[in-house]
Amino acid sequence: MKYAVVFAIVALATIVYALPKPDDDKxxxxxxxxxxxxxxxxxRLLKNYIDCIQNKGKCTTEGDELKLHLKDAIQNCCEKCSDKQKEGVMKVFKVFSEKKPEVMKQLQExxxxxxxxxxxxxxxxxxxxxx
Incomplete structure (x- = not known):
């Protein structure tokens, strides 16, 4: 009986831990x-990040994280982004639009x-x- 109670507590804790938290959708x-x-x-750095997201070069850990969420962020209008991330996205898109229109076009395509x-x-x- 003692093992059943311990098992039930562990199972319940596992289930509660696995439930989505408020920030899991971010x-x-x-x-x-x-x-x-x-x-x-x-x-040089910018080219490395662009090559990363276009699968033309190696990615840093940050680049991998960016690439992992890029499509989803575009599809959901960055709803899962923090305010700081939204600010960064706007900066990047502004620079790409003004100075790297070919990259913007490729991202859009x-x-x-x-x-x-x-x-x-x-x-x-x-x-x-x-x-």
Whole structure:
């Protein structure tokens, strides 16, 4: 009987632990303190990140995390992003739109070829340009 009670407690604890927590629907904030401005102003670093997300080069740990969530973030208008991540996304898209339009075009062709997500995000956030 004692083992059944211990088993039940362990099973219950496992179930409770596995239930979604309020923040489980958000992306990790582990990399929120990365200096995006430094990356965007350094052609070599920027090229490495672009190559990473385009599967043309090696990825850093941060690059792997970015690549892992990029498509989902585009499809859900960055709803799972922290405020800091949303700010970073806007910076990146602004720089890419102005200085790397070919990269923006490739991202759009790969992740939103029909423009459906851009349309949804524009409706939700009319002042924000996605692509």
């Amino acid at each position: 992306y990790t904030t582990k990399y929120d303190n990365i200096d995006i401005d430094s990356i965007l102003s350094n052609e 790969e992740h939103d070829p029909t423009g459906e997500y851009e349309k949804l995000c524009r409706e939700k956030y009319p002042d924000v340009k996605i692509f």
